[in-house]
Amino acid sequence: MSRPKNVLWIMCDQLRYDYLGCTGHPTLKTPNIDAMAKRGVRFSNAYVQSPICGPSRMSFYTGRYMRSHGSHWNGWPLRVGEPTLGDHLKKIGVRNVLVGKTHMTPDLEGLKMLGIAPDSIIGVHVAECGFEPYERDDGLHPTGRPRPKYDAYLRERGYEAPNPWEHWANSGADDDGSLQNGWLLVHADKAARVAEEDSETPYMTRRAMDFITEAEANGRPWCMHLSYIKPHWPYIAPEPYASMYGPGDVLPAVRSEQEKQSAHPVFAAYMDMRYSRNMSRDEAREKVIPTYMGLIKQIDDQMGVLMDFLETRGLLDTTMIVFTSDHGDYLGDHWMGEKDLFHDASAKIPLIVIDPSTAADATRGTVCDALIEAIDLAPTFIDYFGGKPPDHILEGRSLMPLLHGGRPADWRKVVFSEYDYCMQDVRLKLNQPIEQCRLFMVFDGRWKYIHASGFRPMLYDLLEDPQELVDRGEDSSCADVMARLQSALFEWALHPKGHITTSTEKIAAYAEKQLQVRNGILIGIWDEAELSAIRKKIGVPPA
Incomplete structure (x- = not known):
């Protein structure tokens, strides 16, 4: 065996x-x-x-x-x-x-x-x-x-x-x-x-x-x-x-x-x-x-x-x-x-x-x-x-x-990382509300962008500065880089995987019907001709 x-x-x-x-x-x-x-x-x-x-x-x-x-x-x-x-x-x-x-x-x-x-x-x-x-x-x-x-x-x-x-x-x-x-x-x-x-x-x-x-x-x-x-x-x-x-x-x-x-x-x-x-x-x-x-x-x-x-x-x-x-x-x-x-x-x-x-x-x-x-x-x-x-x-x-x-x-x-410092006394030093103590990192292999809620961003160029000693978050010449990485962060933040009870396959199969079927009834249809065409398309015998 x-x-x-x-x-x-x-x-x-x-x-x-x-x-x-x-x-x-x-x-x-x-x-x-x-x-x-x-x-x-x-x-x-x-x-x-x-x-x-x-x-x-x-x-x-x-x-x-x-x-x-x-x-x-x-x-x-x-x-x-x-x-x-x-x-x-x-x-x-x-x-x-x-x-x-x-x-x-x-x-x-x-x-x-x-x-x-x-x-x-x-x-x-x-x-x-x-x-x-x-x-x-x-x-x-x-x-x-x-x-x-x-x-x-x-x-x-x-x-x-x-x-x-x-x-x-x-x-x-x-x-x-x-x-x-x-x-x-x-x-x-x-x-x-x-x-x-x-x-x-x-x-x-x-x-x-x-x-x-x-x-x-x-x-x-x-x-x-x-x-x-x-x-x-x-x-x-x-x-x-x-x-x-x-x-x-x-x-x-x-x-x-x-x-x-x-x-x-x-x-x-x-x-x-x-x-x-x-x-x-x-x-x-x-x-x-x-x-x-x-x-x-x-x-x-x-x-x-x-x-x-x-x-x-x-x-x-x-x-x-x-x-x-x-x-x-x-x-x-x-x-x-x-x-x-x-x-x-x-x-x-x-x-x-x-x-x-x-x-x-x-x-x-x-x-x-x-x-x-x-x-x-x-x-x-x-x-x-x-x-x-x-x-x-x-x-x-x-x-x-x-x-x-x-x-x-x-x-x-890009890769992402997060940090929440609400439990640290850093929050008290900075006088930050609990819900604002969030840091988010986006790294694309060269540029490392850090969004800090309530503060300016941080930015490091690991190609020119591999030791990460120079924060360029206030450097206007890096505005395009920061905008690009901020956009990547927002896109990521807006699309968490929240469908944990319904598989992607199930969603796809449902959507592919392109119709909404409720209790065997097709809704939103204009007339008998459209109904007949739809029934034929989805393989339902004529009424």
Whole structure:
């Protein structure tokens, strides 16, 4: 019997596109991820639909823009009834399984309104964003929250504490044994107290392999989302990764004084955020970035472990493998910390896709510069499993043609991303109404236009200014460019995919009748002759 197809969808959290060997980092060596790129296609122009964890992931998991799925911020539930990848895969007999992070919050009010218990089969499916949670761990575990399986694992290994995730895996120790809080940037150069094999990244790799081992006996095809928590903060790594890189590996910050002097009001407000002020300090960058690199190197080593496991079990020939991230990290570039805005350091992501089929042999090891959106993965997975992506629901496009060496003539000319800062104190600094805290990015491969509700636009020319240091939003010589991209944004905004309950095929079949039939009665007809002609046209016997 032929083995079923599978998808292994690997996502890192807050991994910049340019912090890999295959994307050009000069000192960070990632041979295992580079080897993955040689076996598949690396997409060099892939962008998220929102540069923050929750909304970005909800776009990945639904295949829909933030404006469509409605989850604008971390902790905002994806509403009950919003179609997910899990719903689409379930229809074609594929398990959609989670190992790691989703940042999903259940719509408890919606479940209650419909009388669905959150712990029921349907309730779990909805509450977990369409995933079967083999092991969920979102990280960021404050004391007092329910502990995940990882905390239980740590305790079993002797790491006793009220919060072992924080006190062992994400904290260091001073010479006298006192705790050094991993949340504090000043301690980013310290080693985590946990042994490397017990830290989060290898633990999640093992859990993924546990699932695969169990799934082989089941025989059903699966899509497993292996979602690592790192290199997201707390920026702290176990040895040997904690001391693998140093200040000499820190690249110069991409920023200029002009950015500060002529900053757009929203950009200026974000430069003034606490995390931006701190990450703009050279001292902070020299502590944080080597650890960030160490955490990435640990992920790369685990990719080697995982690929060897798949090869040993003969799964490489039937498993599509995707490696990506939910967004980037400014790391002090542009006087910024965190993510939030639309510079490439934040909104652009690494994306490697390995299609094991022979149809993809010609593209192995290539780099594709087509404009890609994160929402393209959902239709790609459905397409790979032999299903038909429901194009009246999904707003992304399957990457299968690109993986097989073609590029459709009608491939997108621009990509979009959105951001809603109503939950940030930036709104208070700018005195903006909640409904006006919206930013929209349109990028055509050269020009990046950002519409800021209530303010002037921002504009960057990545051909002449690839580091995005000069905002030309007030440059009158760019008026035609801004008008063109603004028109593209308005066209996109006016045409969301809202027909999620009625397929395109059903609409087309109805419209093709060119008549309105209600209860068997043809309306709006002038006389018997016209009625007879219409009946003949649609194949209805004469009365």
